[in-house]
Amino acid sequence: MNNLTRRRTAPAFVVSPELSKTITRLSFEIRRQIGLLIDRQGWITHVMVGNHQAIEIPNLEKYRSGGGRLKGLRCVHTHLQHEPLTQDDLMDLALLRLDLMAAITMDKDGRPDYIHAAHLLPEGINGENWQILESLLPWDPDIDCQALIRSLESEFARKAPSQKVKRKWERALLVSVTMASRRAATDFMLELRELAESCNITVVDTVIQYKKKVDPRFLMGEGKLSELVILALQRGADLLIFDQELNPSQVRSITDLTDMRVIDRTQLILDIFAQRARSREGKIQVELAQLKYLLPRLVGKGTAMSRLTGGIGGRGPGETKLEIDRRRVRNRIGQLERLLQEIQKQRGQRRARRNKKGLPVVSIIGYTNAGKSTLLNTLTKSSVLVESRLFATLDPTSKRKKFPKDVEVIITDTVGFIRQLPEELVTAFRATLEELEDADLLLNVIDISNPRFADQIQSVERILESLNLHRIPTLRVLNKQDRVDPVTVKKLTRNLDAVAISANDERTLTPLLDKMELYIRRVKRLKTSAGPAKPLAAAS
Ligand SMILES: Nc1nc2c(ncn2[C@@H]2O[C@H](COP(=O)(O)OP(=O)(O)OP(=O)(O)O)[C@@H](O)[C@H]2O)c(=O)[nH]1
Ligand SMILES: [Mg+2]
Known part of the structure; x- marks a missing residue:
């Protein structure tokens, strides 16, 4: 297996013919899927071994791509059955924003017969957000993989043009999963947009999903969530703002699944307050509110957490970075509460003087x-x-x-x-x-x-x-x-x-x-x- 990672695929190939032969043979012998992640230079960054019909892709946070950009990695894996790309493959393609997703099918002797590949589209065609390429022959792939990825990337960048105009503004997709009426939901969304804009965020699109019952884990189904990710990619957004209050574990699951920053309306409002607070009292009050919001969400050091405190949603009053260590947060809350009490005492005295007048x-x-x-x-x-x-x-x-x-x-x-x-x-x-x-x-x-x-x-x-x-x-x-x-x-x-x-x-x-x-x-x-x-x- 170690040998595999030292091999390089010529960038023009989806995967080189020798490599596809090797992994199908191995895969055939052990009756498990084998997958490779390949970077744009053709180097293998990861080797994965799955089970009979699925494979798990490791955490690719290190390879995060900026708003509107692809991951810089393609996934090539074997299929033991004679089936082309599955729905799960396409979902991984979308959720991970991979350069390309490819499956190699094999004949009855474990030799590769076809490569099935798909990539995301900068703009949906007939409601489809990905393009499945015609099957390729492993020894004679007639696409130039690197050129294809390069042109996709520039197409994605071109489709999100205002990114350059307002570079300082974050770009967000607004999401609501609601049981409210159409009219109410649209109104709430308008307000969420105003809130976002008050926070100097550019809203690239809004998505409302009407549901009778809200999924406790992701609010919506995984399929819908993957559509969101594609839309965000197409519009160059890297932030999801939910109108509904998300509990700590929902923020974590959605962040982990989408690999995007996720915040809710409450956090957005807290952020606006943090930007606007001017007086000492105002600043103390906002910081206190932020820390109280943050505390139950501070479990472990997952990606959700580091994102909760980076950029929007993590602004402290006066742009100081919010403290993210639990014990220190608790101490700080105590300290702020004492300060506020002090200020309130003075305030009480002022009020009394005023009443006297x-x-x-x-x-x-x-x-x-x-x-x-x-x-x-x-x-x-x-x-x-x-x-x-x-x-x-x-x-x-x-x-x-x-x-x-x-x-x-x-x-x-x-x-x-x-x-x-x-x-x-x-x-x-x-x-x-x-x-x-x-x-x-x-x-x-x-x-x-x-x-x-x-x-x-x-x-x-x-x-x-x-x-x-x-x-x-x-x-x-x-x-x-x-x-x-x-x-x-x-x-x-x-x-x-x-x-x-x-x-x-x-x-x-x-x-x-x-x-x-x-x-x-x-x-x-x-x-x-x-x-x-x-x-x-x-x-x-
Ligand atoms: N056309 C019109 N615009 C108004 C009138 N009164 C206020 N505005 C505008 O409404 C906007 C909000 O006014 P503000 O006075 O800041 O409102 P506010 O209630 O203090 O708002 P917050 O402090 O943000 O809660 C500003 O752009 C005002 O110019 C009015 O009578 N007519
Ligand atoms: Mg005002």
Whole structure:
């Protein structure tokens, strides 16, 4: 066997005639399949011995290819029966992104008779992602194997052209395996795309699979997963982002099978937060959330793990690399929790001072990207960061605003909400969110130009309830009315008992200001009268 690895196949051959003769003979004698992995120079890198009808290819992580590239290895193996390439062979071709997959069949005396080979296609033809070549004769292969691989490789590179344009952006395939309705699933996918783009990831394609029952191991069947890998290869992606939360063992199995980096929506959101955190408190909260997410996933040192912490999904606040040793992670979590407690104490003192001054507090809340910071800016003539991306704001900002007749309030802008806010984030940001308890009035900003606004209202209200904030009087503020036709705006205003505005246009704010003032006057009256403030009736 050792002798085999020292042999070289002329690069033009799939496998040299002598080699094919040797391995079929050996294979015939021991009644087991024998396989070779051959690199582009024609050197044998691996020799595998299988059983009667299958062969296992070893871990090829070392040979990982970049986005959109083939592995640089071809697999040649024997078939004892007289059958050409099997479905399993084609699946290995796809999952491992091999240069070529070939099976040598033999005659009744153990002499090679045909070589059956297939390669992947840069673009599917009639739904097939691979091409099976015509059978070759072992002693007279009429293809130039190296030239074929070279042209395939350049074809794959050509089909993924934007890779060069946005080199810094990672390229991802979005995947959802869902029991939701078509409409809901498409909406969720749109949001996942926005999240990915907010994280500077280029989305090359999206795949939704509707299933009645989700496979506990891979979420989907292995066949479907291999199709994903081919699609990723064709589009030059090396990252799979799942809309569903993946448990640690699912991440591991999918990573191992696809040889791609795999992350889920939670990790993506954590990553965005890590990129955006500016204040010391924000950074601590994000790191804490990330480490809590990471801890149960830190078992062994498999490939899934090293990928979990490399690049997207592994960004620490301020681009520091996340620590991946379990014991150190636990220590760090303890340390961060103590730091947060310290900060919270100071925060409590600040709140007490503010309460003493007795200024009413109006907090702007709402789904991410609804226009909360824009509203704060217009209301208080300030200039906090406004961006058309999800989670532009992480750190709360407070500004004072004077209404006519000397009514003064504090207005705060906070981190946006999102559907299925990851548990780790809610816990880590609890202190920031708890500050909302001090609010005398909540402005719930709703982007009515977003087709998903009804679901967003529901998500926000659910989160308010879980934070026990639903008792605070709330004004629904329908924002971006300039993007919606006036009749619809009017109808929504009535149905939702809301005020419509364009946060970026001061002239549209008058009805909102009037309502706010009304509330604030009531609060002031309550605050100045003796005894603790009674809750106001919630705005219905
Ligand atoms: N057309 C229109 N665009 C608006 C309006 N208000 C805000 N925007 C835009 O909506 C985008 C998001 O605004 P932000 O104020 O950053 O939203 P946010 O709610 O603070 O978002 P996060 O902090 O990311 O949760 C920006 O591109 C704004 O310019 C509006 O009334 N009309
Ligand atoms: Mg904001």
